[in-house]
Amino acid sequence: MAEEIKETQAPAAENTAAPAARGERPARGFGGKKRFEIRRKVCKVCAEKMDNVDYKNFQFVKSFTMESGKILSRRITGTCAKHQRQITKAIKRDRNLAILPYSLPKK
Numbered sequence: 173m174a175e176e177i178k179e180t181q182a183p184a185a186e187n188t189a190a191p192a193a194r195g196e197r198p199a200r201g202f203g204g205k206k207r208f209e210i211r212r213k214v215c216k217v218c219a220e221k222m223d224n225v226d227y228k229n230f231q232f233v234k235s236f237t238m239e240s241g242k243i244l245s246r247r248i249t250g251t252c253a254k255h256q257r258q259i260t261k262a263i264k265r266d267r268n269l270a271i272l273p274y275s276l277p278k279k
């Protein structure tokens with residue numbers, strides 16, 4: 173519920189702010205606000221040309237989890253939808269086999 177409200181309010185606020193400023197915004201040169209270029213995230217699985225994510229390849233699968241054992245979201249890792257589904261399956265399988273932890277205590 174809270175997220176829905178945020179999403180509906182955000183675009184409205186942008187429109188009221190300054191519709192003219194959007195088009196007149198100068199191109200960013202050197203010394204702009206953004207220090208780093210926005211890099212397109214590439215799916216790790218696609219990049220390595222693996223056709224399937226295997227639960228036995230747990231070291232690779234582990235790279236898609238947080239230290240606490242949580243599965244990292246697609247937004248963060250940049251994996252494609254198809255492979256994210258395979259990764260979540262592999263992680264859950266590994267958890268059940270006690271290869272990966274369900275959770276680890278916070279330090």
Ligand SMILES: [Zn+2]
Nearest residue numbers: 215218252255
């Ligand atoms: Zn992929």
